[in-house]
Amino acid sequence: MHSENRRGKRVKNTLTLSGKKKPYSLELLAEKVKSTKKVKGLADGTIWLYQHAFNLLGEFLQSEDVRKLNIDMCRDFTTWLLNDRIKFEALNLITDKLNKPRKITR
Numbered sequence: 001m002h003s004e005n006r007r008g009k010r011v012k013n014t015l016t017l018s019g020k021k022k023p024y025s026l027e028l029l030a031e032k033v034k035s036t037k038k039v040k041g042l043a044d045g046t047i048w049l050y051q052h053a054f055n056l057l058g059e060f061l062q063s064e065d066v067r068k069l070n071i072d073m074c075r076d077f078t079t080w081l082l083n084d085r086i087k088f089e090a091l092n093l094i095t096d097k098l099n100k101p102r103k104i105t106r
Contacts, residue, residue: 025064030054056081 037047060077
């Protein structure tokens with residue numbers, strides 16, 4: 001008798017990641033780093049700075065997969081932080097209005 005014809009055939013259990021975080025997600029990496037830093041006893045403000053840095057990295061990567069990271073991406077991220085990132089968008093709008101030439105009316 002072939003095993004496929006048996007009643008009560010054994011079904012292989014498969015692991016699904018639907019309810020869990022993906023193993024290479026930026027969010028999971030950030031949680032691991034934050035929990036490690038909390039164990040070391042760092043201040044809440046410092047841990048907030050780590051979370052802010054991960055948020056900026058996610059904004060730069062535009063992806064949640066950390067497997068894309070390499071030295072060149074890290075250098076590009078640093079350059080983006082220093083030069084290209086708009087830090088305060090509302091402030092830029094205000095300075096544009098202030099620098100706009102005024103009309104002189106008589």
